[in-house]
């Protein structure tokens with residue numbers, strides 16, 4: 001018999017807490033094998049509660065209660081009772097002091113929530129509900145308390161850290177010592193952190209705009225001390241940027257980052273003591289790719305920005321998660337845009353959104369950015385809450401304009417500093433500051449699903465008018481069948497044969513935000529609306545959704561000629577890229593139609609018109625090289641799958657490959673020119689320009705490798721062997737591993753062995769080695785993945801290793817994972833069943849590809865569903881896995 005189904009929590013049931021905790025005094029006494037936590041709470045009835053409570057229920061999980069005393073009186077059986085993950089104390093007065101002593105076992109905590117051990121250090125992860133694994137507490141974000149933390153440990157852990165400022169340290173006898181930290185800012189328990197370890201650090205300082213000096217420290221294992229500089233530089237840039245763009249200063253005397261190897265997510269914004277997955281903080285050219293460098297910059301900034309958007313102003317409850325996450329992702333994305341290229345960053349963000357978030361919005365786990373219910377909140381750290389949440393903030397910023405948006409965020413921070421609030425409060429602050437009516441806009445918070453825009457147009461030559469009719473609709477999602485119209489900003493322009501045309505929209509003033517009046521934002525609020533432009537002297541091509549101004553799917557029947565015009569002439573860089581993607585999709589669709597008829601692509605070719613268009617992009621000196629690289633990169637299999645009604649795995653894979661091969665052959669001279677003109681001896685720099693030229697050169701290499709000529713294969717092998725940075729080394733290795741050419745295969749075996757020999761002591765580099773093998777598109781990859789699970793370099797308890805091997809195979813290798821015999825599905829189910837108890841969060845996340853079963857053909861559907869059912873039948877399913885599996889099968 002399975003245990004009763006876990007309970008669903010609803011937003012509509014929210015109630016203020018019965019008690020508040022004014023101060024929290026923790027004493028964390030770390031010993032080998034166990035830790036004693038003594039916790040003193042100053043409790044007070046919440047004046048805002050409906051009724052004066054006479055009992056107190058605290059949350060707690062996996063704790064051994066040693067003792068419990070109230071105002072100095074030791075409580076006995078009958079004074080309290082245990083619930084499932086809770087402790088209720090009876091007859092509680094108006095105010096009192098509660099002291100609990102609990103015993104925990106960090107060494108055997110494999111969930112990586114609460115206090116746990118990672119390699120040589122102890123560390124914590126408390127968001128969302130991990131603090132209850134440290135002590136009994138009101139573990140909810142609207143209970144904010146002033147924390148003082150004493151950490152006591154053996155001197156073999158010389159570094160003892162917690163939130164806030166260090167107020168005392170000293171000897172504790174018997175080779176032990178202690179440190180006391182005090183955090184003057186009230187905070188919810190999810191922002192608590194503690195670290196004890198033998199760590200090295202780099203230090204720097206930052207002077208805030210009002211002249212306060214802040215000490216900055218990054219703590220790592222001593223072997224990683226040479227990989228901290230990029231994170232430190234990124235931190236200082238982020239601190240300055242938040243002052244300049246949002247007027248937000250840092251507020252403590254010290255800001256610390258600690259890198260840990262075992263971490264479920266990317267990083268965590270604990271007040272004054274951010275804890276990072278090593279993969280999001282360590283970087284140096286020899287070991288880290290360009291993407292890795294950019295990720296470090298983005299994540300360091302993200303966590304830092306949380307100090308205001310998340311910590312100073314936090315969430316009332318976990319349904320409000322996007323309040324801090326959507327806003328902070330928007331902030332970090334704008335930061336990265338300012339540090340590098342704005343258009344490139346936009347292309348990257350939109351690519352992620354349209355593949356992963358759109359797919360989530362179309363699947364069984366679809367939810368609005370402010371969900372209405374959940375079983376396990378860890379399942380809601382999603383693309384929707386984060387990335388779509390950021391898109392919603394971006395729309396608000398664009399609707400309000402720069403100045404009003406800043407007024408709005410200033411008002412929000414001032415009005416709610418020190419409070420735990422809702423997304424409603426955020427929108428209200430923006431509306432109040434700008435005077436705009438955002439009531440319809442709020443539907444973005446409560447309705448899930450990706451809206452679809454169907455656009456038709458009509459040009460009246462005699463009247464010289466051009467009408468755009470836009471219909472919006474949104475498919476049903478589990479929480480809502482019938483959607484009300486959204487408020488959708490549609491940035492646009494009209495292209496004539498010589499470029500942008502001036503816009504005279506009937507019934508409105510020209511838009512003076514653009515000097516030449518060639519760009520404007522249409523606000524769609526009805527189910528269907530027509531916009532009429534006057535004085536249009538030729539039939540234009542509409543450039544719609546410039547900059548991807550709303551997270552929607554747009555349908556307009558562009559001809560190939562239209563797209564070629566947009567790709568070469570649009571004034572909006574994003575739209576030019578988008579046109580290149582649409583062109584690529586058209587070519588792939590044509591190939592797919594052929595493949596589906598013949599099950600073969602012999603004789604497939606591209607039109608000369610298309611090849612010329614791509615060639616012009618390669619030869620356009622005015623374009624950013626990174627944009628050229630992205631325009632030459634065809635839409636991914638994941639994106640094509642998202643667009644398909646029924647995913648035909650083979651057709652997608654082989655058709656995309658055929659188009660790539662055809663482009664490689666047709667444009668070989670250009671690719672060769674680009675590749676050969678690149679100077680591989682230049683020293684590495686992680687600047688936007690250097691990253692851009694490197695990425696274009698490596699795109700050229702990838703195309704050349706499809707030709708299978710000996711020259712390219714040798715050049716690739718040379719790049720692997722002599723590359724002076726990990727970006728080039730990995731790019732070459734990936735091409736060798738994925739090439740069918742016998743010579744490349746031969747090189748690839750040698751290179752993989754050489755790579756492991758060279759980097760076996762760098763855990764993060766070994767992860768890349770695992771991923772490149774798991775991502776191999778050639779047959780028999782699953783056997784290789786199985787063998788790697790047994791490899792000495794693999795560690796089934798480390799989330800980064802799991803993601804690099806199992807995650808990379810199941811999410812990034814469709815042709816093998818979805819192999820028709822179902823072995824990929826069974827393999828994944830085996831892994832999930834094993835991880836379910838060990839680390840429920842990771843188990844649940846790994847499930848994602850199986851949740852999409854309804855999008856596949858009948859045979860695959862049955863195979864995938866059978867594995868989901870097999871998982872569901874497991875005894876002792878974690879809440880995390882239960883929620884995803886049961887929703888997928890519903």
Ligand code: 0A1
Nearest residue numbers: 125127128264265267268269
């Ligand atoms: N707030 C963090 C994300 C995070 C969430 C949960 C974690 O543990 C399970 C860890 C980190 C962020 O947005 O970066």
Ligand code: ZN
Nearest residue numbers: 302306325328
């Ligand atoms: Zn965050």
